Amino acid sequence: MNLTGKSAQQTLLYGAFCVAILLVPLFLDDAFLLNKYSRYLVFAMLAVALSLSWGYAGILNLGQATTFGLGSYCMAMALKLGTVPVHTGSDGLPDFMVWNNVTELPWFWAPFHSMAFALMAGILVPAAFAALLGWFMFRGRITGVYAAIITLAAMVVVNLVIIDQQRFTGGFNGITDLAQFEVAGLAFDAYSSSTYYLVAFCLSAVLLLSLAITRSKTGMILQAIRDQEDRVRFFGYDVALYKIFVFAVSAGIAGLAGMLYTIVMEFASPTFLGVPLSLSVVIWVAVGGRQSLLGAAIGALIVTGVQGALSESETFLESWMLIMGGLFVLVVLFLPKGIAGAFEMLAALFLRRSAAKVPSVSQPAGEAITHGEGAS
Amino acid sequence: MNSESNSQLALCDVSVSFGGFVAVSGLDLAVDRGELRCLIGPNGAGKTTALDLICGKTRVSGGEIRFEGRPIHELKEYEIARAGIGRKFQVPSVFRELTVRENLQIGRSHHTGVFANLVRFGGSTDDNEVERLAELVGLSDALEMAAAHLSHGQTQWLEIALILAQDPALILMDEPTAGMTGQETHKTAELFNRLRGQHTLIVVEHDMGFVRDIAETISVMHQGKLLAEGTLDEVSSDQRVREAYLGSGGIGHA
């Protein structure tokens, strides 16, 4: 029953994290900071997405930002149409379309008049994109570095298409001047606790859902695939299907993160599908510990937090990238399992030490008590 | 051939070559349901390759493999496994980062669907079966241990237990006792004798003592072909078998 004890502790730890992030606005009344922290939480969600595919199934996705960007554009399209007819031309078109001489709303924009559609699309479009890409890669047994390169290449392609199709996507400028996100009569101002709560709540839900997936038999099979893919097939599991599944789930989560990012940042831009962001996610997850969902989330919070602090401080204005790079190298060299791995090691050490103390229970009562008093 | 139509597994004129090198050529092999067949032969005879062909790891370049009357040589690995064929590899291959318990749960692959397994969290019937198997191979105390920390013999047993968890009609065992101590080998022979009849077994083995303990029919392979078939006494007195083993110091030392 050691196992249930361990998984109960894990659940408790995840729960504590969720409660902690949900409590932050009670102690913080600074709209600017809340907005910044919302952004960090979105990054944490992106890290959880990568931890699922990389940490649990061994699929290194260097293009995680692709699906993040697709989600953010879905939200931006809906919010842009929400501004019509304020920022609009004669025919109720978004402003940038008018500037680009588009005369009529493109067919794929039309359904985004419905926020419900946009919310679904923001998750399903990235998931479908990943499933399709995964279908080609995993049916063809492309693994490891080659799969990583393909994800990177796919991102560059999507990015170029978005920049190129300026008439429909806003091109380099992205989609700006958005309406406020509103759902069921609630408005989410990016600089308010409501948006922070929205992000924190979604992150909590994603964390717990992902935890459930990793604990299911499917999650276990994914870890077996990470460990030794070729062996898993001979038990009758369709390895490609399992990988496509986790790849798509990871993409759906990244899409949700992208939608939230648009709400927090109040725009969508091709940089959201950029190589720098995508590689940053890999760093966050490596630092936090890729085989721990919570570790990955905390890794994202720490790295982006430190990065934010360093880049804002005057002394480190020039050198913060160097410092971050150095920190990353140190972590990878000395903590191969990241912060989560180090934490587990400490916990195991602590447990062993407290287990070693158990025999003192069998000592005479008086002695045990004085022992206890001495310790405190 | 008449015998093949009744057999559970039949290889007919199976060949494979690797970049010009013919590893298996014109191999015919028929195994009946419930039989325990030993497959022996000198190093490089093509025994492992023959098992690879049956379980779909390697594709045949010619010939046909039928299992329970249906051709399987064009099925995918997981389809062959689902049809009821399990494989133990020559180099023991288990999931080293997972615990023994988790390994066994993966072995229990009666449900193979992604979504079916998404709502499974190790039910009690699974747990009972896992514990029964762990006891069978003497790993009860190691259930929560990562497989990476097992000894070589224990790893072999874990892989055998994985196959039993899978519960296939036909089990392919590639050198199950390699690296085991004499006592461990003896226990393995006992285990195989108990499996006799419940599963069809094809056992590739170099340890002739072990073969003697378990063998009914023995098939001898040499240079990718079936050289002889019969009881231990029959094949070991066969002149061609003696010649085949000449280079490797006799049948007992191969």
Ligand SMILES: Nc1ncnc2c1ncn2[C@@H]1O[C@H](COP(=O)(O)OP(=O)(O)OP(=O)(O)O)[C@@H](O)[C@H]1O
């Ligand atoms: N993938 C491969 N590519 C090239 N040659 C191969 C490959 N697999 C096997 N061979 C060759 O085919 C021959 C048969 O190999 P196989 O492993 O089947 O022999 P074996 O009977 O299992 O021998 P052992 O008793 O040493 O395990 C060997 O000469 C081997 O070098």
Ligand SMILES: [Mg+2]
């Ligand atoms: Mg071999």
